[in-house]
Amino acid sequence: MEMFSFSDMSLQHVPSYAGITSSPLWSAVANKLSSALPEQLQTTLELNQQLQMFSMAAGKILPLTAMQLCTAVGEFKAAGSSNGPHEYRSMLVLNEQCLAELIYQSELPVSPMQQRKLLELEQQWLFPLRNALIVTRLQQLALRDTLTGLGNRRYFDDAIQKALQLTERKQQPMVLILLDLDNFKQVNDNFGHHAGDEVLLAVADAMRCTLRASDNLFRFGGDEFAVLLTAEDAQSAELVAHRLVKAIGQHHICVKFGVSASAGLASHQAEETTQTLFNRADSALYDAKQSGKNAVRTAVIHSKPIVEVMNA
Structure with a gap:
């Protein structure tokens, strides 16, 4: 495969998406965008939106099938996805700082003229891209636990409210799993907080390796964690909970310090509030902790209370 870059830095190959330059509507929008790309890019700080704008402009130069932006805050793909036979890579560098890697996939090889035009187009994106990356990073810091990188309590509160709205609208299942570490206090008491942090990082790593969607993982603080499952994932929630407990208990760091995990899960019921679900x-x-730890328990589904009317 041919490729080009701003520097000699090379990153791992990341597969891309689908044909984005074939429709008449795309051509019409691209014609409108290309004449004022910098102005368009300045209208948003959303990386996905900036990538979409840029891909439209780049598509006038090269018949794209895919475009992907790889950054320190995440990877983003332009809409419409299928792999192309030719791939080109470019490092986006501003003031000697590498902002991102841009991966093009195309139906045709890139010519030297197209390469120069793409590089010129990328120059127009550098400042808007830098600003978007700063904002995205700040947003992530506000919603992430600083130690483990999992979602924090603020992120969880927002995520569960959105999940509840989606669940009620689509009539799909939602399950909340709460986890608490067993014997974690002894780690801090006997080995210090540095060892405790090592355990928490190991737990987060075990949970990420177990679950497909890591955005559904949260740490409330201390040794308390939560998992939010919706749609198809919720249908196998009990199996997921057992896998999480097993993965945590078998992690070599947790084995070293004698730490395991207990979990409790509850399925959302009709007209139930998030607070009731959490409780x-x-x-x-x-119940899992009281049963001897390193266990999983499922919440009882409470039926609506029956009020008896008694004659005086």
């Missing part, structure tokens, strides 16, 4: 999962977690 039921927390109660199931308590």
Whole structure:
């Protein structure tokens, strides 16, 4: 494969997406965008939107099938996806700082003239891209646990509310799993907080390796974690909970310090609030801890209370 870059830096190959330059509508939008690309890019700080704008302009130069932006804050793909036979890579560098790698996939090989035009087009993106990356990073810091990188309590509160709205609208299942580490206090007491941090990082790593969607993982603080499952993932929630507990207990760091995990899960019921769902999962977690730890318990589904009317 041919490729080009701003520097000698090379990154791992990341597969891309589908034909984005074939429709008449795309051509019309691209013609409108290309004459004022810098102005268009300045209208948003969303990386996905900037990538879409740029891909439209770049598509006038090269018949694209895919475009992907790889950054320190995540990887982003332009809309419409299929792999192309030719791939080209370019490092986006501003003031000697590498902002991102841009991966093009195309139906045709890139010519030297097309290469120069693409590089000129990328220069127009550098400042808007830098600004978007700064904002995205700040947003991530506000919603992420600083130690483990998992979502924090603020992120969880927002995520569970959105999941509840989606669940009620689409009539799909939602399950909350709460986890608490067993014997974690002894680690801090006997080996210090540095060892405790090592355990928490190991737990986060084990959870990421177990779950496909890491955005559904949260750390509340201390040794308390949560997992939010929706749609198809929720249908196998009990299996997921057992896998999480097993993965944590078998991690070599957790084995070293004698740490395991207990979990409680609750399935969302019709017209149930997020607080009630949380309370039921927390109660199931308590039962798991009381049962001897390193266990999983499922919350009981409470039926609506029956009020008896008695004659005086």
